[in-house]
Amino acid sequence: MPNYGFAIDLRKCIGCHACTIACKAEHQIPVGVNRCWVKTVEEGTFPATRRLFFPVLCNQCGDAPCVSICPTNALFKRRDGIVDLHGDSCIGCRACMVACPYDQLFIDPNTHTAEKCNFCANRVENELLPACVSVCPTECRIFGDLDDPTSAVARIAADAAADVRKPEKGTAPKVFYLGASASVLEPEAAVRPFIYKEGQVRLRPLGSPSPDPSRPGDARVDYDTPHAKPWGLDMAIYLLTKGIGTGTLLVSAVLRLLGDRSTLSGLAGPAISLLFIVATAAILVVDLERPERFYYILIRPNWRSWMVWGTYFLIGHGAIGTLWIAASWFGFTGALDVLVWPAIAMSILATCYTGFLFAQGLARDLWQGPQSAVALLVQAVAEGAAVLLLVERFGSLTIAGASTLTLEWALGGAVAAHLAFVIVENLILRSATRHHALAVSAIRRGPFARQFWGGALACGAIALLAVAAAGAGTEVVSRSGLLLAGAVFALVSSFAWEWVWVEAGQSVPLS
């Protein structure tokens, strides 16, 4: 069985865009999206100025992150190494777009399902070269079998001078470049202007490095056509509703464990949890490009995808919440004592899986690592405690002083921990990659600075101060007023951070 790969001899590429258009024609690609295109970069100072052309297409990765994350197995690897896609199975969750470090997936506006380059598998099966190869005037594109040592593509792949995009991602890309420089290979290496030499700039990633007029020789992108970022406010809202949903059940269960027997932990908290979990599920379904196919995630699950695990955790969470409410409603208090531990476990799972799901978004360095799972848990505790405090106040539910104290400590402790986490992650630790540094810079002083400083940090600090003041028994304002303020500011801070995290994570150019 062959193992198909691709090589592009950049020394021969003249930047004519014939490949882009041939691909569009072969696959009837709508306006605004591309399976392949030719990035253009200018660098150097006159007269030592250079213009570089860099055709990009799917790398058909040996270890394809899009296949791993796809919840319904719509993306799959053929035996010949081509990463292909069953449009019929795609629910349009856009997870693949989050996973691909090369910005090679997009949602087709006609079918509302994901699309990507598949080396023209439809042609390859007819023993025809991919359309972009067949059209190329200068024959700079080479297609063939990497496992056949006599093939041109295998020889180039074996050449020490051949490069791939982002080898550090460990995806084993199978598109090799001859004659590439860092300024085209690395998306972060070139500044991104606000107009191109032949047209308007569309979908410029917000955290892109901007041209510095005092450094005119810097590499500058003169053409690129990124795809729309997959996630936005939808995900921030999902994080908030889910955080409240899991956090309220978690904190309610802990309260019960500590002896609380109030309606708040027994019924009101879990009911709010269920409400928010159902809302979360609704948001997730509505957010799909093909919401009517949402159940494919259950009938065609890919167990390597955290999205699938998350779905089951949310279902489990909803089920336990329902049981809890039922037990509480019908007065089976004994059952509640049994349910406490599964409720805690499931809340933690349903909270933390999202950290792993984001980390499965290999494209985004800001989201890498397990720490965000912990951060999400801390946030969920803060959100849960805050909501319970609000419910207690507005629902006029009386709880024991000890329980109030627990909620105060939970809220204050979680907000403090989260603030510490955010500060350490974004203001103290050094970035390991340029991609990460750009995302952090977008947070610190870029387009997200207002939400970060004013939303996540200032509101968090106010929340912390309010809770501390309440704890210290200050007489300036009422204790309950302080707690309410603390709860509201904690929720605002939490949401602001989630939004910043989602957006800034995706603000760095990928191609």
Added chain:
Amino acid sequence: MTMFKTHPDPSQWDDFIDYESTSWPRKDRRHYWIIPSVCFNCESACGILAYVDKEQLTVRKIEGNPLHPGSRGRTCAKGVVTPNQLEDPDRILYPLKRDGERGSGKWTQVSWEEALDEIGGRIRKAIVENRRHEIMYHVGRPGEDGYANRVLQAWGVDGHNSHTNVCSSSARLGHFLWCGDDRPSPDYANARTILLLSSHLETGHYFNPHAQRIIEGQSNGATLIVIDPRLSNTSAKADVWLPAYSGTEGALLLAMVKILLDDDLYDREFVRTWVDWRGYLHAERPDLAITFDHFIAALKDLYATFTPEFAAEETGVDAAQIVEAARAIGRARGTFSTHNWRSAAAGNLWGWQITRCLYLLVVLTGSVGTKGGVGLHLSNKFVPKPPTTPAPAEYWNELLFPREYPLAHFEMSFLLPHLLKENRGKLDVYFTRVYNPVWTNPDGFSWMEMLTDPEKIGLHVALTPTWSETAWFADYVLPMGLGTERHDTMSQETHAAQWLGFRQPVLRVAREKRGETIRATYEANPGEVWEESEFWAALTWRIDPDGALGIRKHFESPNEPGTPVTMDEYYGWMFEHSVPGLPEAAAREQLTPLAYMRKYGVFKVKDNVYTPYEAPLSNDALAGATIDDAQALVIKDGKAIGLVVDGVAVSGFTTPSRRLEFFSQTLVDWGWPEHAVPRYVPGHVHWRDLKPQDGEFDLLPNFRLPTLVHTRSPVKWLYEISHDNPLWIATADARRYGVATGDLVKVRTRIGYFVTRAWVTEGIRPGVLGMSHHLGRWRLHEEKGNRNASALVTIDRQGTGYKVTQVHGAQPFTSSDPDSARIWWSDVGVHQNLTFPVQPDPVSGMHCWHQRVTLERAEPGDRYGDIFVDTAKSHEVYKEWLAMTRPAPGPGGLRRPLWFDRPMRPAPAVYTL
């Protein structure tokens, strides 16, 4: 291991089974006819394959034709988008007639019968009343070889007008003066050194065929040198980029000439044999005995001042780089390939002298017609003879070749409004054919004034597939077919071979394969879109319905006299009688020549065409000829017909001397003795004359993009890549004027101004501004025009001028194509050509594109796309340039040297005034 093919094998073309890509990986099979044709989107004539869906009878996609010797199965982006053009929601599908004032935008759909009757009747009346000179056909890129010319010739009309003088006349004239051949045919693939003064890796005359071969040559070790003040994509691929100030290229080239001479890097034997050095010494150096050594000494004298240091000072290019480039050229010895098409030659006054300086390098390295050198278009382009050849016109049309421009290489097309303004004539019937002078030519508002004046133009017929700024001012807009909707033959000198391509209406061919009888192409085309060949035949029959005028017979069926010729008959005759080798090749496959061409779309006539000038003269040619021993010339009927080389009579070149003419007696005879030899003359916008303190710049407005062709490519897939033409400005200049990328700037010319955005770059020489030629399309009606590619504008009269204001740019809209609603770009560029006065070179007639402009920051109230032009001023500039001419008659009372061809040569007698 699988052997992948670039294309389906021709044996599969009658029923190619493909997997449907849009439902993949489900294996839905679709059946296609693969029908070859020829791309219509530029002049390269690349072979294409149309995939015609057998069920839906639509063109699914276009690919390159692998059998085509020029394009070798590959195409550029513009070829692949043909289906975009076919399905363009804004294309014109039915004949339209003006209803209301010209330009008022009111149209009524009419029948073809009505249109043909009125136009034919009007032409007939003009012919009968001996007003043939009031009929004119004005063509942009012809995209076909000779059909329309023959129509005019049949009518007895000297009315062929072209776009060449806004395109390439100076490149052609310089070449022609040397070797009597209109244009070069470089053999890039086999070259050791390639020098480009044009951006052939992104545009150029034959972009795709040439780009393939330039890169092939470079990959095989050739050194690529590019002279261009701008970092074009071509400059970007160069091994040596020489960004000379525009207009100084001649100095750079002559410095290279001097290095070749001084370092003995020239091909002595070639120059001695093939150059008319005797003529030069005789005319210009009577002090020297006529020996070859004296010629070399004289050359060294002539170019003694062109040291690398002088050239460096003049051109701004580093002297060491000039030496490096010259040595690479010298080393190539017979394998030096070069081309000069638009940039330097078309940009500058005396641009044809730049071409001559360049060709001197070709001659000195002995690279004329050699393998890896520069061939001749005459020997590499193949034009088959039609069934009948009508007699040439018997009058001289002074609107085409006014006597002020006796050496104009092509028609003085872009002066037409000024010539009519001076009452030099009027036009009763004026065809614009896939030609958009209001937009493409300089000084478009003078065109608009002419077109809207019924006293100047009686009837304006626009033959076009789509709306254009010019069609808007027509009386009839007649929809014509695109590259897969018409018959034509076409050939180009893409490399050292000869081939003939056949364009076909693929849906008609498909339906005929299905067994249907199709009487005319419009039956198979969408709407009522005709093909031109049938249109001209039908129109000719309206002009001469009974054959009494002797015109009809040229378009009469040979099989059924009394009926118009069919396309099968016309092209069938040509392929059977006029293409050497084709009938035999067809017979080998048991096909008629026509069936062969319908199946394969192309025929290679000859391969490896090298040094055609060495061809021995035939015995027939030699009969009655004498030998002039002193000149080593073969003389017949008082004219040189060849020369003697090593005792053999060979054809040589098509110049009067049959040799390569370093010295042009013609230029001396016609009043330009100072230009008799290749020399450096700075262009009309020389950097030393500019006043930077006043914001003066040299504007290069004539570069193009690989993705677009003006007038033919306003389609979605191309426009989403390229849709704006900001003003290129060097960083240093931008700093000085306080301009940043994206800022609005105002560029003033002699006759007006335009407002656009700046694009600051290190990719252009300081002092020079650049702006792409392609963009800035506009329309005057919300829905009649290319909505994805043009801005809706208003044009307001202000004094003797016009002010253009953009109402809005491109916008999403609803149509049969869901992509129309996805248009995300709004900027579509700014139309700069409106603000350029006509600047005809007094010799070649080429419009000299470079503009001396003043750059200003935009004032409050200026908006992107604002344009103002004063046409009274533009007529003044016309007169200034006209005053530079040296009018006919020349020797013998001629209007034009007899050896100077014309696209449609009238009878020899009318060459005399």
